[in-house]
Amino acid sequence: MNVSDCLRDIYIGTFAEYITASNSLGAMVKEQSVLVNSLFKLEINLMQILQKYKKPVHPQEEDIFLEPIAKQINIIKNFTIENGRDCSYLHYISDSVDIFHWMKESDLEVFVERFSDYIIAYKDIYRDSSFGVKLSRWLETWTRILEEFSESVLTNFKTGLVWHGTENLPTQAVLGDKTEFRNYDHAALFKEINQGENITRILRRRNESAEATNSTSE
Known part of the structure; x- marks a missing residue:
């Protein structure tokens, strides 16, 4: 079982x-x-x-x-x-x-x-x-x-959380190995993805927003 x-x-x-x-x-x-x-x-x-x-x-x-x-x-x-x-x-x-x-x-x-x-x-x-x-x-x-x-x-789970499956998570299939993934509000990010937005466009928009914020703070 x-x-x-x-x-x-x-x-x-x-x-x-x-x-x-x-x-x-x-x-x-x-x-x-x-x-x-x-x-x-x-x-x-x-x-x-x-x-x-x-x-x-x-x-x-x-x-x-x-x-x-x-x-x-x-x-x-x-x-x-x-x-x-x-x-x-x-x-x-x-x-x-x-x-x-x-x-x-x-x-x-x-x-x-x-x-x-x-x-x-x-x-x-x-x-x-x-x-x-x-x-x-x-x-x-x-x-x-x-x-x-x-x-x-x-x-x-005596040794901790174990993933037993063989399939990739749907989120991984969408994001691949993008390092930008580590830097975002992930719940909000996936909400946008689920609404049908393209992941590249989302990441680009967020990068531009972050750069603008950094420029302003400087």
């Missing part, structure tokens, strides 16, 4: 139980779970990219595919900051959601080990009868997600 299939199994299994438990609690917990659902889908999408394509030449190209996960984690954390005073349970998710941003870690065993403390603490909490049946079920499903996701990452 490949890593993408492993994550899908978690998604249709334990993660689906977490969504159901979140929906039963409703309100802010349900809203937060919608954001977490988007995050998990981004993880699955990343696994599909890693399986299909080979490692890009430029690190910035790789970052383009990793950045959405980091942004979604920040959205979840900001949501919790804004609403956590009214619903303290949101912190159980946002405090441990960083496990989904494992891709840049040099030692995944050490990284994953950090989350074992959350797993132990959460188990103590949801096993406490005073916590409430619905809340216990909700936190128990999230704890299992942490366990299963940790195992999946360590099994498939």
Whole structure:
């Protein structure tokens, strides 16, 4: 079973139980779970990219595919900051959601080990009868997600992020080995490309703009 299939199994299994438990609690917990659902889908999408394509030449190209996960984690954390005073349970998710941003870690065993403390603490909490049946079920499903996701990452990426595919990334096919690629706001650059602009014209225009700025500053 490949890593993408492993994550899908978690998604249709334990993660689906977490969504159901979140929906039963409703309100802010349900809203937060919608954001977490988007995050998990981004993880699955990343696994599909890693399986299909080979490692890009430029690190910035790789970052383009990793950045959405980091942004979604920040959205979840900001949501919790804004609403956590009214619903303290949101912190159980946002405090441990960083496990989904494992891709840049040099030692995944050490990284994953950090989350074992959350797993132990959460188990103590949801096993406490005073916590409430619905809340216990909700936190128990999230704890299992942490366990299963940790195992999946360590099994498939023990030495770090690996590109298993044989095809070039579409971005690489467009940009080739242009050294100018390293110097730009890459998200904005690809937005322009996706809108149909020619890459040579884009780079020339940006070079002219940079030169004009430098001349003015001198």
